[in-house]
Amino acid sequence: QSDQFKKLVSHCKEYGFIYQSSEVYDGLAAVYDYGPYGVELKNNIKEYWWKAMVQMHENIVGIDAAIFMHPKTWKASGHVDAFNDPLIDNLDSKKRYRADVLIEEHIDKIEAKITKEVTKAAKRFGDSFDEQQYRSTNGRVMGYQEQIDTITKRLAQAMTDGNLEELKNLIVELEIADDTGSRNWTDVRQFNLMFSTQLGNIAGEEGKLYLRPETAQGIFVNFLNVQKTTRQKLPFGIAQIGKAFRNEITARQFIFRMREFEQMEMQFFIPPGSQADWYKYWKEARMKWHLALGTPQSKLRFHDHDNLAHYADAAVDIQFEFPFGFKELEGIHSRTDFDLGSHQELSGKKLQYFDPESKESYVPYVLETSIGCDRMFLATMSNALVEEQVPGQDDPNNTREVLKLHPALAPVKCAVFPLKRNDERLVSKAKEIFNQLKFSFPTQYDDIGSIGKLYRRQDAIGTPYCITVDFESLDDNTVTIRERDSLTQERVPIERVEQIVKERIDM
Numbered sequence: 001q002s003d004q005f006k007k008l009v010s011h012c013k014e015y016g017f018i019y020q021s022s023e024v025y026d027g028l029a030a031v032y033d034y035g036p037y038g039v040e041l042k043n044n045i046k047e048y049w050w051k052a053m054v055q056m057h058e059n060i061v062g063i064d065a066a067i068f069m070h071p072k073t074w075k076a077s078g079h080v081d082a083f084n085d086p087l088i089d090n091l092d093s094k095k096r097y098r099a100d101v102l103i104e105e106h107i108d109k110i111e112a113k114i115t116k117e118v119t120k121a122a123k124r125f126g127d128s129f130d131e132q133q134y135r136s137t138n139g140r141v142m143g144y145q146e147q148i149d150t151i152t153k154r155l156a157q158a159m160t161d162g163n164l165e166e167l168k169n170l171i172v173e174l175e176i177a178d179d180t181g182s183r184n185w186t187d188v189r190q191f192n193l194m195f196s197t198q199l200g201n202i203a204g205e206e207g208k209l210y211l212r213p214e215t216a217q218g219i220f221v222n223f224l225n226v227q228k229t230t231r232q233k234l235p236f237g238i239a240q241i242g243k244a245f246r247n248e249i250t251a252r253q254f255i256f257r258m259r260e261f262e263q264m265e266m267q268f269f270i271p272p273g274s275q276a277d278w279y280k281y282w283k284e285a286r287m288k289w290h291l292a293l294g295t296p297q298s299k300l301r302f303h304d305h306d307n308l309a310h311y312a313d314a315a316v317d318i319q320f321e322f323p324f325g326f327k328e329l330e331g332i333h334s335r336t337d338f339d340l341g342s343h344q345e346l347s348g349k350k351l352q353y354f355d356p357e358s359k360e361s362y363v364p365y366v367l368e369t370s371i372g373c374d375r376m377f378l379a380t381m382s383n384a385l386v387e388e389q390v391p392g393q394d395d396p397n398n399t400r401e402v403l404k405l406h407p408a409l410a411p412v413k414c415a416v417f418p419l420k421r422n423d424e425r426l427v428s429k430a431k432e433i434f435n436q437l438k439f440s441f442p443t444q445y446d447d448i449g450s451i452g453k454l455y456r457r458q459d460a461i462g463t464p465y466c467i468t469v470d471f472e473s474l475d476d477n478t479v480t481i482r483e484r485d486s487l488t489q490e491r492v493p494i495e496r497v498e499q500i501v502k503e504r505i506d507m
């Protein structure tokens, strides 16, 4: 793990964003709990998504479907037969891995070599450095790129064909070793990712239930209920936020890949034939959503799928540059009529839309946007956490850790401090302001420590505004309001504080 990533993980714990699940029992792999600031940030991410999708689109409505669904759902959706990952064991270390992830990590390592070469050259050439040109003329870099291209192509083909032997060949040929340095691999075999459990009153296979591995199916089976009860006409969408469960083999990278996680999904029902246009529309709309949160364009990119899932006729990922490289953050999938068609077939119930204009009934096509809430959380945190020289100070050793979250996402919007905690008048004035502001947005009162320490703590949890009550406040009812990123301080009348903060935290 890179130092930057380690820092992020420990920051999440130290400041109450994320804890390991069941930590007193040494934790449960790939399961995490959100702490007091984590839950606020996560709720804000969900709210921002919900507003953008449901509130801002008159033709998108929400639902909250149950996690348990009739077991036939997962037969129809293809998850019972095809929701597999290729599994490989290492005989020496007795550790288990996902074959395609091992190969991807090998590719990441080659990519890191390229990055190293490029960074070195950029330093050497200074302003005159042309990265594009360097990449296409430097022999060593071109060699690495060729390796990456060949491996990526073979991996994609093997995944599309379900060719487990080829995956094993790749691992052996590339001399991939596991964490312990050992290379004694078994054959690759398929592993189903669904967690199963049992209904109490039905014995055996009949009572077997699954924890949903995606929220989408709860939307598909409710398609007609929602369409009829809300009198929607095509195109229209159904959005949902909820838990999903996958028995992931590779349990690394913190909350990037969890066994219990949350998804924010939207299924957009459209007439067949219009999928290419809607695919384009949602690709652009979702990218705009990320950019509006202040995520730099350079950290986001589209990545077309090399191998399409069984349900899709087109699919693209929005990738984010995590501390461990560009990885999938969100998927946009053109799912055709696969899901509704399968449910219709297996249930024997019509899942069709009656078009009032053409007077025809048909199974709609579906365009899906699917983003992991936890992955969005990780992207948001890794984007926001910076260690920097304190603005306005000359001493380069005077640094601070600050979480530059978009104010709309910040867990606490405003903190109020008395300049001195042992002055009764300052304390009571500060508490009075706090007690007023807390009705409008999440606010904190704090006086445990020097004013400098209080500011640092709020910086570390990303609070955009700090209000300090000083002696002048007692005379003229004004306070200072300090902005987190620029550290500018303004003197404002107390009665205007609420208005000022409100205006700035609004999306």
Ligand code: ATP
Pocket: 214, 246, 248, 255, 256, 257, 258, 259, 261, 262, 263, 328, 329, 330, 331, 370, 371, 372, 373, 374, 375, 376
């Ligand atoms: P991956 O290839 O990383 O396993 P996927 O392609 O299987 O992901 P989808 O089935 O498209 O993912 O799920 C949609 C979104 O749900 C992903 O873009 C991701 O943000 C999130 N997601 C999927 N699996 C996990 C997980 N195990 N932990 C956290 N988020 C996840």
